[in-house]
Amino acid sequence: MKKILSMILMVIIMITMVAGCSSPSTESGGEVEGGGEDSNGNGVYRIAYIARAQADSFAAWLANAVMEESEKYDDIKVDVLDGQASDDTQNGLIENAIANKYDVIIIQPNNGEAQRPYAEKAVEAGIITITTNARIDGIEGASSVDADPYMQAKVNADLAVEQIPENANVVVLNGPPGNFHADERRKSWENEFFAKRPDVKIVGEEIANWNKDEAMNYMETWVQANDKIDAIISMNDNMAAGALEVVKDDPKFKDILAYGVDGTAEAVLLIKEGKMTSTSLQSAYDLAEALLSTSHKLLTGEEEQIDIDIDCPLITLDNVDEYIEMHKKAGAIK
Amino acid sequence: MSKYSIYFVLLALFIISWLANENFIQPNNLKNVANQISVGTILAFGQTILVISGMIDLSSGSVLALAGVLSVSTYVNTGSLLLSFVVAIIVSVTCNILNGLMITKFRTPPFIATLAMMTMARGAALLYTRGQNIYQIGDYIIFGQGSTFGIPNPIIFLIITLLVTAYLLKHTIFGRSIYAVGGNEEAANASGIDVNKTKMKAYIINGIFVGIAGIIFMSRVNGGMPNGAISYEFKALTATVIGGTSFTGGVGTAMGTLAGAFIVGFLDNIMVMVGVDSYLQQVVRGAIIALAVIYDIWAKTGKADKKLRSAE
Numbered sequence: 001m002k003k004i005l006s007m008i009l010m011v012i013i014m015i016t017m018v019a020g021c022s023s024p025s026t027e028s029g030g031e032v033e034g035g036g037e038d039s040n041g042n043g044v045y046r047i048a049y050i051a052r053a054q055a056d057s058f059a060a061w062l063a064n065a066v067m068e069e070s071e072k073y074d075d076i077k078v079d080v081l082d083g084q085a086s087d088d089t090q091n092g093l094i095e096n097a098i099a100n101k102y103d104v105i106i107i108q109p110n111n112g113e114a115q116r117p118y119a120e121k122a123v124e125a126g127i128i129t130i131t132t133n134a135r136i137d138g139i140e141g142a143s144s145v146d147a148d149p150y151m152q153a154k155v156n157a158d159l160a161v162e163q164i165p166e167n168a169n170v171v172v173l174n175g176p177p178g179n180f181h182a183d184e185r186r187k188s189w190e191n192e193f194f195a196k197r198p199d200v201k202i203v204g205e206e207i208a209n210w211n212k213d214e215a216m217n218y219m220e221t222w223v224q225a226n227d228k229i230d231a232i233i234s235m236n237d238n239m240a241a242g243a244l245e246v247v248k249d250d251p252k253f254k255d256i257l258a259y260g261v262d263g264t265a266e267a268v269l270l271i272k273e274g275k276m277t278s279t280s281l282q283s284a285y286d287l288a289e290a291l292l293s294t295s296h297k298l299l300t301g302e303e304e305q306i307d308i309d310i311d312c313p314l315i316t317l318d319n320v321d322e323y324i325e326m327h328k329k330a331g332a333i334k
Numbered sequence: 335m336s337k338y339s340i341y342f343v344l345l346a347l348f349i350i351s352w353l354a355n356e357n358f359i360q361p362n363n364l365k366n367v368a369n370q371i372s373v374g375t376i377l378a379f380g381q382t383i384l385v386i387s388g389m390i391d392l393s394s395g396s397v398l399a400l401a402g403v404l405s406v407s408t409y410v411n412t413g414s415l416l417l418s419f420v421v422a423i424i425v426s427v428t429c430n431i432l433n434g435l436m437i438t439k440f441r442t443p444p445f446i447a448t449l450a451m452m453t454m455a456r457g458a459a460l461l462y463t464r465g466q467n468i469y470q471i472g473d474y475i476i477f478g479q480g481s482t483f484g485i486p487n488p489i490i491f492l493i494i495t496l497l498v499t500a501y502l503l504k505h506t507i508f509g510r511s512i513y514a515v516g517g518n519e520e521a522a523n524a525s526g527i528d529v530n531k532t533k534m535k536a537y538i539i540n541g542i543f544v545g546i547a548g549i550i551f552m553s554r555v556n557g558g559m560p561n562g563a564i565s566y567e568f569k570a571l572t573a574t575v576i577g578g579t580s581f582t583g584g585v586g587t588a589m590g591t592l593a594g595a596f597i598v599g600f601l602d603n604i605m606v607m608v609g610v611d612s613y614l615q616q617v618v619r620g621a622i623i624a625l626a627v628i629y630d631i632w633a634k635t636g637k638a639d640k641k642l643r644s645a646e
Binding site for chain 1: 355357360362363366369370456460464465466467469470551554555556557559560561562563564602603606607609612613
């Protein structure tokens with residue numbers, strides 16, 4: 001009896017799956033032509049925002065910012081989907097969003113190349129496709145909103161060329177290998193700083209995977225192995241903050257310079273205290289604002305394709321107050 | 335002698351590291367290593383008790399994060415260190431009681447039950463914080479960055495949990511039940527041991543350790559990080575297994591686990607000191623772990639084989 005029941009259940013599941021897969025594809029052609037407003041009847045455009053990982057603090061900040069920004073638009077509704085830092089999960093979510101006939105799909109790729117064919121599928125299905133943080137380059141018909149990681153590091157490197165003393169010892173903290181932003185920022189430091197300052201010696205370089213605790217462990221060891229470290233060059237703020245945590249009360253390192261990227265709440269506080277030297281802002285608010293306005297322009301047919309980069313302003317002690325205000329407003333700090 | 339094989343591995347590694355870089359032996363460096371391994375090792379003591387009794391906890395990294403962020407949040411909102419400490423322990427013990435219930439009442443395999451808890455606890459930590467780190471945690475950093483009588487607090491917690499684990503395993507009825515349940519559950523049951531009660535107790539003790547580890551972790555990184563300590567359960571299991579605890583149950587010691595943790599800690603430390611390429615480090619780390627375990631097993635079974643032969 002149980003066997004028969006489970007057989008029947010399986011058959012029902014199979015039928016729904018087949019039906020579920022085929023029905024949207026037959027209808028979607030006509031609907032997409034008609035545009036978002038008509039297809040849903042109620043005049044609200046549906047956007048699928050596919051986040052890299054809700055467990056990644058920057059990605060989560062961006063997803064929250066996108067949700068907040070969307071409230072400013074009466075005719076837009078955003079659903080956030082969590083890619084869980086997995087290519088496979090994310091590709092599945094893109095497929096689902098296509099099948100679900102969203103008007104816009106925004107992809108924050110876990111790994112651009114892995115999501116490329118799925119982003120192309122979305123374009124083919126006639127859905128407005130936007131890639132962001134990092135953009136997937138060169139998809140015909142897709143738009144993009146991003147910050148340029150090379151520039152983000154360069155604004156710091158330009159400052160460091162002037163500030164870091166002659167024959168300095170520096171340590172370098174890298175993000176996960178293969179990550180577009182991690183690689184581009186490191187490349188930028190190579191070209192814009194190390195190439196111009198052959199006198200500077202790297203006494204330690206490690207992959208701390210954007211993580212504060214890993215950066216702390218490396219710094220603790222470097223401090224033991226080297227009497228003199230003049231600067232911390234980090235590919236993001238989290239790792240720079242971890243390294244600074246180790247030397248914050250050590251008089252030997254009170255003049256240490258530290259550079260990051262992102263402009264997190266923690267980093268601006270460290271800059272204010274005079275512990276960190278500079279960072280460049282990768283503002284989730286700016287990205288979210290650009291994403292929503294881009295979506296709106298594409299939905300209303302104002303423009304067909306948009307590629308924009310948000311600014312990456314340098315944050316130092318001179319202008320840090322304005323960014324502290326920004327984070328206070330968001331409730332990240334008191 | 336074979337009982338002590340893992341300590342020879344540790345000693346050999348220590349001497350090699352000393353020769354490789356003179357800074358290795360500096361008291362400050364050794365203190366750093368002890369500090370760095372504290373969180374993983376405290377988790378490992380919990381794992382040791384569980385693995386000896388034939389169970390496992392895959393949720394410890396996630397429960398650590400949940401207990402940690404709730405504890406940090408409690409401190410930020412109330413300013414009470416004591417209360418924040420208690421909250422971490424309560425949260426972590428509650429999660430582990432749920433683990434225990436799934437395993438004892440509903441007969442879920444520990445692997446699956448704690449895997450489910452891993453996902454739930456991580457999700458809850460992210461949900462509570464909306465994925466954002468909690469900053470400006472003030473004096474909370476005393477737990478992980480302060481010292482008592484010149485000894486860093488994480489090391490004090492490490493020593494306390496070591497002594498508790500060693501005492502429980504060696505000198506209590508509960509400890510003997512743990513080995514019995516892990517060695518042969520049915521025999522343990524037949525000899526009058528309340529197997530379910532033993533399992534539940536093991537998870538509760540694990541919960542206390544995970545809560546303590548959560549407090550130290552968040553305090554060390556000076557923030558409430560919902561995505562912190564990802565895959566720390568494997569760090570803990572690595573130390574446990576290198577330390578000679580058997581996945582088939584019934585075998586293992588707290589000191590062995592501590593030795594296992596130091597082997598990994600020294601190895602990571604010396605590779606960074608001498609500047610081994612960071613990709614190569616991962617390969618070496620894996621290879622050394624394999625070699626250490628192979629040597630340990632060889633040293634033990636080699637002896638056993640000889641005994642068998644002489645018996646013939």
